[in-house]
């Protein structure tokens with residue numbers, strides 16, 4: 001392809017182009033407004049806001065993960081928050097071990113809650129989490145392995161549609177109950193919190209916050225690029241064929257189960273990464289993250305933005321979460337009703353979400 | 369599966385000595401497909417019941433390598449169900465199904481059967497409507513269909529050429545980039561035939577290919593199927609008797625799940641049993 005052709009090809013990729021442009025602008029402007037603009041100025045962005053944007057971006061990664069599996073492969077997973085939470089817990093365990101002797105009990109090895117439970121030594125599954133690289137691997141491995149086992153069982157038995165959605169809900173609910181238990185060794189209903197440092201940097205310092213923000217922006221960019229690469233590959237076309245006509249895909253020789261499993265595991269790992277970036281920014285991970293409602297919310301983000309377009313998923317995650325932040329500070333009681341209404345409206349009137357709405361408006365303007 | 373064989377066939381056909389005629393086909397066989405006995409498909413005593421109703425009743429049928437076989441029979445005779453059994457969609461209650469001498473179809477999944485070399489065109493055309501015509505052909509293309517391969521696969525010039533060739537054959541060259549969903553019924557039929565060609569199967573199962581086609585399209589389909597026979601083995605199910613007459617040398621009549629008659633079209637049409645159950649019916 002010549003340069004001109006490439007440029008023209010991009011015209012058909014406005015959504016993706018817009019995404020990269022906005023992401024880049026955010027990654028440049030937010031640090032500028034936060035660090036370079038003096039605190040008294042009207043243009044100054046508080047560290048609180050920086051963290052908020054960082055949180056939205058980690059949600060956007062989760063939305064990309066769900067869109068890959070639901071929008072492109074037709075698997076309505078209502079349990080993706082579980083993979084997000086597992087990634088978060090893996091990161092949380094590392095952050096806990098970083099506390100060291102600064103905990104209330106001053107135990108160098110064990111987190112406070114274990115000392116409180118009178119445990120005599122660190123359980124085997126907490127070993128290694130004092131090393132960042134190990135925790136980073138676990139961020140991928142824990143959700144990936146769970147998704148593999150779950151997907152292998154479910155897809156091989158050809159569980160699809162509503163039944164699959166229900167068992168994903170059951171999965172996240174079971175994990176919610178398990179993580180609530182103190183004996184599990186994940187801090188019970190308090191979860192993991194009071195983190196001090198990450199890689200030796202103070203988590204409260206604006207510089208660290210900014211680094212976390214930038215890391216999340218980078219991860220979102222990479223997740224988006226990976227998602228695009230997958231969906232535009234021949235594998236992506238097979239996956240969409242599975243979504244549209246599963247048994248037909250089998251009859252032309254594709255092992256549908258393998259494709260579903262591969263994408264499901266990839267998507268779960270992506271959700272894990274999102275969780276791992278989320279936890280150091282919000283400073284806590286607790287079993288509430290496994291709440292079945294959370295997984296449903298993610299699906300709503302994607303539906304609102306527009307399933308089957310990655311930038312739609314990102315847009316949906318940001319818009320709905322911005323609305324949530326607004327509602328929960330101004331009208332906290334009606335947030336869930338608003339969310340429910342939003343979902344109904346989108347399902348009935350905007351099957352393609354906001355992205356579809358924009359396309360329709362543009363078409364109408366073009367026709368007028 | 370353990371139904372005793374009819375006494376007249378103590379030795380299953382696939383174990384009988386090969387025919388003596390020098391009719392040996394030179395072709396690329398997929399690994400494992402053994403056509404040394406010159407028979408590509410063995411169905412023996414296949415029974416399929418749906419809630420007690422026997423859609424197939426001890427069906428026994430052999431298809432020679434390179435043959436073009438037509439299967440006719442009234443609605444509900446079990447023609448589509450037979451294809452479901454061969455392609456792994458439906459598991460029979462009893463009977464055996466072999467592809468060549470060595471491939472036991474009943475132990476295989478749908479994709480395994482497809483990869484072994486059996487392609488199918490469905491009665492109701494099912495193309496991937498959200499994919500372009502080109503992408504439909506690309507999806508169906510023969511080759512390694514494992515996940516990691518597909519993630520990084522790029523079409524080779526030879527593969528592109530092959531897709532263009534098939535586009536030419538099925539007359540959809542101008543619709544290369546169109547979504548398959550917007551094609552007319554006849555064009556979808558053609559696209560599905562094109563997908564079948566892309567799979568490069570040894571055995572093609574074609575269920576009612578000319579339903580909804582214009583006479584010209586029907587004629588072209590007949591030509592295409594005739595040109596495929598010899599290199600491939602083709603089994604066609606069709607109600608259109610003129611079409612059957614124009615392509616078939618050997619016709620099998622199914623009725624209530626078993627073979628009622630077999631022979632040339634004239635033999636079959638003059639068979640009193642057939643006249644009674646089938647040709648007497650107003651539909652044909």
Ligand SMILES: Nc1ncnc2c1ncn2[C@@H]1O[C@H](COP(=O)(O)OP(=O)(O)OP(=O)(O)O)[C@@H](O)[C@H]1O
Pocket residue numbers: 418423441442443444445446447448449450491
């Ligand atoms: N999944 C199923 N469940 C119950 N009955 C079925 C099923 N599939 C087929 N049948 C029945 O089995 C019989 C054979 O059906 P089949 O589709 O094989 O007929 P056919 O010869 O292809 O007919 P047509 O010419 O109408 O396509 C019919 O009576 C049909 O109703």
Ligand SMILES: [Mg+2]
Pocket residue numbers: 447448449491575
């Ligand atoms: Mg039929």
